[in-house]
Amino acid sequence: MAKINEVAEAAGVSISTVSYALSGKRPVSVATRLRIEKAVRELGYSPNAGARMLAGSRTQIFALTEPLRRDTHAPTHMSFVLATAVAARRNDYDILLLTEEQASAGMARVASSGLVDAILVLDVAPDDERVALARSIETPSVFIGVPDDNEGLICVDLDFDAATVLAVDRVADAGHRSIGLIGQPQVAYEKSNFPPRVRSAFERRAEERGIRHSFRVSGDSQTSAPMARTAVAELLDEGATALLVHGVDDVHTVVLAELAERGLSVPGDVSLVSVAASFDSAVLSQPIDVIPLIPEASCDLAVDLAVASLGRDRPRPGLHLIPPVYYDRGSVAPPPAPRG
Amino acid sequence: MAKINEVAEAAGVSISTVSYALSGKRPVSVATRLRIEKAVRELGYSPNAGARMLAGSRTQIFALTEPLRRDTHAPTHMSFVLATAVAARRNDYDILLLTEEQASAGMARVASSGLVDAILVLDVAPDDERVALARSIETPSVFIGVPDDNEGLICVDLDFDAATVLAVDRVADAGHRSIGLIGQPQVAYEKSNFPPRVRSAFERRAEERGIRHSFRVSGDSQTSAPMARTAVAELLDEGATALLVHGVDDVHTVVLAELAERGLSVPGDVSLVSVAASFDSAVLSQPIDVIPLIPEASCDLAVDLAVASLGRDRPRPGLHLIPPVYYDRGSVAPPPAPRG
DNA sequence: TTGAAAGCGCTACCAG
DNA sequence: CTGGTAGCGCTTTCAA
Numbered sequence: 001m002a003k004i005n006e007v008a009e010a011a012g013v014s015i016s017t018v019s020y021a022l023s024g025k026r027p028v029s030v031a032t033r034l035r036i037e038k039a040v041r042e043l044g045y046s047p048n049a050g051a052r053m054l055a056g057s058r059t060q061i062f063a064l065t066e067p068l069r070r071d072t073h074a075p076t077h078m079s080f081v082l083a084t085a086v087a088a089r090r091n092d093y094d095i096l097l098l099t100e101e102q103a104s105a106g107m108a109r110v111a112s113s114g115l116v117d118a119i120l121v122l123d124v125a126p127d128d129e130r131v132a133l134a135r136s137i138e139t140p141s142v143f144i145g146v147p148d149d150n151e152g153l154i155c156v157d158l159d160f161d162a163a164t165v166l167a168v169d170r171v172a173d174a175g176h177r178s179i180g181l182i183g184q185p186q187v188a189y190e191k192s193n194f195p196p197r198v199r200s201a202f203e204r205r206a207e208e209r210g211i212r213h214s215f216r217v218s219g220d221s222q223t224s225a226p227m228a229r230t231a232v233a234e235l236l237d238e239g240a241t242a243l244l245v246h247g248v249d250d251v252h253t254v255v256l257a258e259l260a261e262r263g264l265s266v267p268g269d270v271s272l273v274s275v276a277a278s279f280d281s282a283v284l285s286q287p288i289d290v291i292p293l294i295p296e297a298s299c300d301l302a303v304d305l306a307v308a309s310l311g312r313d314r315p316r317p318g319l320h321l322i323p324p325v326y327y328d329r330g331s332v333a334p335p336p337a338p339r340g
Numbered sequence: 341m342a343k344i345n346e347v348a349e350a351a352g353v354s355i356s357t358v359s360y361a362l363s364g365k366r367p368v369s370v371a372t373r374l375r376i377e378k379a380v381r382e383l384g385y386s387p388n389a390g391a392r393m394l395a396g397s398r399t400q401i402f403a404l405t406e407p408l409r410r411d412t413h414a415p416t417h418m419s420f421v422l423a424t425a426v427a428a429r430r431n432d433y434d435i436l437l438l439t440e441e442q443a444s445a446g447m448a449r450v451a452s453s454g455l456v457d458a459i460l461v462l463d464v465a466p467d468d469e470r471v472a473l474a475r476s477i478e479t480p481s482v483f484i485g486v487p488d489d490n491e492g493l494i495c496v497d498l499d500f501d502a503a504t505v506l507a508v509d510r511v512a513d514a515g516h517r518s519i520g521l522i523g524q525p526q527v528a529y530e531k532s533n534f535p536p537r538v539r540s541a542f543e544r545r546a547e548e549r550g551i552r553h554s555f556r557v558s559g560d561s562q563t564s565a566p567m568a569r570t571a572v573a574e575l576l577d578e579g580a581t582a583l584l585v586h587g588v589d590d591v592h593t594v595v596l597a598e599l600a601e602r603g604l605s606v607p608g609d610v611s612l613v614s615v616a617a618s619f620d621s622a623v624l625s626q627p628i629d630v631i632p633l634i635p636e637a638s639c640d641l642a643v644d645l646a647v648a649s650l651g652r653d654r655p656r657p658g659l660h661l662i663p664p665v666y667y668d669r670g671s672v673a674p675p676p677a678p679r680g
Numbered sequence: 681t682t683g684a685a686a687g688c689g690c691t692a693c694c695a696g
Numbered sequence: 697c698t699g700g701t702a703g704c705g706c707t708t709t710c711a712a
Contacts, residue, residue: 001452017681025707028681046453047706049399053389357697391691396704
């Protein structure tokens with residue numbers, strides 16, 4: 001807990017020179033810089049955080065608000081939190097966790113006390129209450145996810161629309177005339193922002209391509225197995241020859257198991273594409289075409305935007321959608337010839 | 341972003357009176373207090389975090405270090421993080437997230453910059469590198485979990501030893517002479533601190549009671565189903581009439597499914613006790629006796645200790661073990677009469 | 681290339 | 697019960 005004046009003394013220079021040598025905001029001769037660095041090392045000096053916040057205008061802290069709902073999928077959520085923390089540290093920022101019942105309260109608090117330089121908003125709901133708050137405070141905020149009313153906000157996300165179109169087109173191009181979508185649990189279509197986007201893009205694009213389409217939700221962690229099985233059964237009964245899956249790893253596992261039990265091969269009998277999966281699809285029992293949702297991509301971009309919003313030319317508000325990438329793993333083929 | 345002098349001016353008092361009125365560290369007449377509160381409200385005043393840190397000696401921030409290993413069980417982990425955050429807020433503290441490859445680096449950084457008042461250590465390994473660091477820094481730290489070398493540290497945890505003894509005794513008292521333990525995935529016995537404690541307490545207590553015992557690991561999330569099934573099969577083959585389960589929800593589900601498939605009823609044919617489960621056992625298909633590991637209990641205590649370690653009479657180092665509680669749900673009965 | 685010194689906004693001591 | 701004010705440790709302007 002040495003202080004800057006001790007470093008200055010030890011190096012035989014003034015306090016300001018030490019400060020500049022460390023921040024690099026003013027040229028310092030090599031000789032003095034070396035002496036200062038030596039003193040810093042020997043004293044184990046590290047600038048006091050409170051003093052920096054007060055004197056400088058940066059706290060080097062980002063808030064991360066995440067209203068952890070009961071139905072949040074923990075592994076996915078953890079990936080995003082971790083990716084955000086890593087990206088932040090890479091930019092010399094720490095993450096302050098805001099997990100409260102009333103999400104806005106914590107946000108308002110850290111904003112008005114100047115504890116953080118910017119706020120990263122996770123787990124965005126379609127009608128998120130944090131939207132209004134974000135507009136009313138000085139502290140810049142970046143949404144990881146797109147709320148319905150996003151006018152004037154900076155939002156980052158995978159381009160779910162384009163991703164879904166990519167998937168529909170792929171199976172349509174392969175010749176499929178009837179496709180199904182196995183989606184998220186029902187609650188996700190009310191509380192979360194992206195499942196509805198996938199669903200509507202799916203239906204719209206299928207219409208545009210003139211192919212039959214049908215949609216089913218999957219269950220939550222307790223009911224995912226039976227619901228996903230039922231979904232597969234119903235979609236196949238309706239004549240679907242290709243399935244898009246928008247779900248967590250468990251749902252994929254169940255879908256594959258159900259197909260296997262029915263003696264159906266992929267892609268021989270049924271084609272399969274995973275849309276916006278944020279887990280490593282290598283854990284599945286067989287390779288599946290995937291258009292991944294990569295937490296690191298969203299979070300890196302969000303942090304970059306947060307940092308930029310503190311600088312000279314701030315990023316302009318709007319949607320920053322990440323272009324989808326299609327990974328071909330061989331799970332899409334032309335539909336089997338109709339029997340009979 | 342009003343400042344304290346504006347509040348003072350608006351209320352017609354001195355700066356110090358405002359400060360004392362807000363902190364309560366000095367009596368203030370009701371009349372002036374009311375004027376001050378009014379001014380605070382109207383100006384939307386909220387003290388500057390950096391200034392408080394610098395002037396006061398508290399940052400009102402706790403660090404939470406969690407080296408998120410690949411094999412971490414996300415839902416359990418999230419429960420602990422959430423419980424910690426809630427407990428911290430209740431004490432007017434925020435949580436700074438430290439998730440780095442080299443866990444010690446972040447810890448050292450926030451300690452030496454005075455960014456946090458104390459450090460909460462999660463996901464403790466038997467030979468945790470953070471132990472040495474904790475001893476070398478000024479900032480108090482509280483371990484949630486017990487490392488092998490815990491001399492001089494403040495550690496909080498469920499009393500796994502007592503919990504396991506409670507479970508063994510229960511089935512032993514019911515008349516079982518041969519019991520099995522289905523434990524965590526293999527890796528947990530190397531990287532985590534509590535699974536070995538449950539296992540050794542199980543073996544020791546069974547010896548003391550003079551009953552046969554056998555142990556099996558379960559698998560990770562990908563292999564839990566087959567491994568847990570095998571474990572059940574092997575333990576039953578060895579003659580176990582009661583099973584203790586120390587695992588996540590999935591393991592319990594699989595154990596119950598395997599017993600059901602074998603046509604064995606609980607507790608008619610096999611008795612079952614869940615040891616140190618941190619999930620809500622109500623999600624299981626049938627009620628099971630449980631000695632729960634309650635994240636809130638550990639985290640509340642840890643936060644209390646962290647707060648106390650900043651006060652006048654700091655808690656003395658040592659293990660703060662939470663006494664186990666046995667919840668009887670009717671899954672333990674005397675063993676069936678031996679057939680033949 | 682370097683120094684001196686004025687704050688940053690608050691807490692808490694010393695006076696009254 | 698209330699005020700004045702000296703720092704807390706650093707950043708940054710102004711001077712040299």
